[in-house]
Amino acid sequence: MSYVIDGRQLFGPMGGVQRFIRELVIELDKIADPGEYEILIPRDADDVPEYKNIPVIRYGKFKGLLWEQTSLPYYLKTRQKYGVFPCTIVPLLYPKGLAVVHDIMIKTVPELRASIKNPIARALLLLNYRIAAKRAPVLMTVSEYSKNEIVREYGRRDSDIHVAGPGWQHVLRIKSDDRWKERYPQLENGKFFFSLSANRKQKNFKWIAEVAKRNPNYYFAIAGGRDEWQKQLEYDAENIIRLGFISDGEIRSLIENCKAFLFPSFYEGFGLPPLEALALGAKAVVARSSCLPEIYGTSVYYIDPYDYDTDLDELLSGQVSPASEVLDRFGWEILAEKTDKVLKETFNEKTRK
Numbered sequence: 001m002s003y004v005i006d007g008r009q010l011f012g013p014m015g016g017v018q019r020f021i022r023e024l025v026i027e028l029d030k031i032a033d034p035g036e037y038e039i040l041i042p043r044d045a046d047d048v049p050e051y052k053n054i055p056v057i058r059y060g061k062f063k064g065l066l067w068e069q070t071s072l073p074y075y076l077k078t079r080q081k082y083g084v085f086p087c088t089i090v091p092l093l094y095p096k097g098l099a100v101v102h103d104i105m106i107k108t109v110p111e112l113r114a115s116i117k118n119p120i121a122r123a124l125l126l127l128n129y130r131i132a133a134k135r136a137p138v139l140m141t142v143s144e145y146s147k148n149e150i151v152r153e154y155g156r157r158d159s160d161i162h163v164a165g166p167g168w169q170h171v172l173r174i175k176s177d178d179r180w181k182e183r184y185p186q187l188e189n190g191k192f193f194f195s196l197s198a199n200r201k202q203k204n205f206k207w208i209a210e211v212a213k214r215n216p217n218y219y220f221a222i223a224g225g226r227d228e229w230q231k232q233l234e235y236d237a238e239n240i241i242r243l244g245f246i247s248d249g250e251i252r253s254l255i256e257n258c259k260a261f262l263f264p265s266f267y268e269g270f271g272l273p274p275l276e277a278l279a280l281g282a283k284a285v286v287a288r289s290s291c292l293p294e295i296y297g298t299s300v301y302y303i304d305p306y307d308y309d310t311d312l313d314e315l316l317s318g319q320v321s322p323a324s325e326v327l328d329r330f331g332w333e334i335l336a337e338k339t340d341k342v343l344k345e346t347f348n349e350k351t352r353k
Helices: 016-031 064-069 071-079 110-114 119-135 144-154 169-173 205-214 226-230 248-257 273-279 292-296 312-316 332-352
Strands: 003-006 037-041 056-058 082-085 097-100 138-141 161-163 192-196 219-223 240-244 260-263 284-287 301-303
Touching: 003 016, 003 071, 003 097, 016 037, 016 169, 016 332, 037 071, 064 071, 071 082, 082 332, 097 332, 119 144, 138 144, 138 332, 144 161, 169 273, 169 332, 192 205, 192 248, 205 219, 205 240, 219 248, 260 273, 273 284, 273 292, 284 292, 284 312, 301 312
Parallel strands: 003 037, 003 082, 037 056, 082 097, 097 138, 138 161, 192 219, 192 260, 219 240, 260 284, 284 301
Antiparallel strands: none
């Protein structure tokens, strides 16, 4: 039995979902025998890594979501193979395989659903959630919180959903890059706060802007889409520095040199950035919301994401548990081993029957 990994998001700009699939494939490649897995990608894909045991196959006439909904399922169906869909999106007409649904926030949070202005895109995403939750033979997600939401909203049996979160080891392979210090000399080591993400509604950057106004003695550096921030001028303060898109090396250096890493998101399926921050030795300030207390336990400093009257010095004067209590529970190799085990237990059993 061989499994076909949907590799559409193995290339392109790095985000949380792209990180998830890239690191998962790296670890699967270490434990897979030749012929157990293959990766299917569009023919025009650029900068796709090569692997030792998992071949990369270019296939189909289309690209993007159209490729994922036509070429990928056609390949699976005509070859009678099971897919591995690691990035929430599944082929709507042939969701046969293992689907990783990271979260269903567009279903459960009305204000996030309303933020998708294109009604067709919104409807397709909601349909995708339903197809994945109800028809994918194997369902995985990244937290117990997301699992419980899927059970509640779609009636999938609790025992049918497997939970395995992402890892953090990739940040240790990144070489730290201090070039940001030349561009932003006002960001002195240990005297600024740092945050990283696109300015999506659930990321709650309004909290950072409001808290920055109340803590004028510190700078607040934010990495991510500068254009999106410029569209949200109400989320502004004189001591906020928008860094725009920066390299992974600069992100590592900023985390290592900040006073604390801020993550005020009011909804997450997992919330990877604070895990990366903890792995690099930073303090993390995290919203007490959605899955975040489940993931981070007592190793971070919690805030109310809707309360802006926060004295950060007072908050950080408290004690938290060692970061190892979180880090020891997660790893890319743990994710890969569970994915491989679930696939083989499910589909090898089907084949024997």
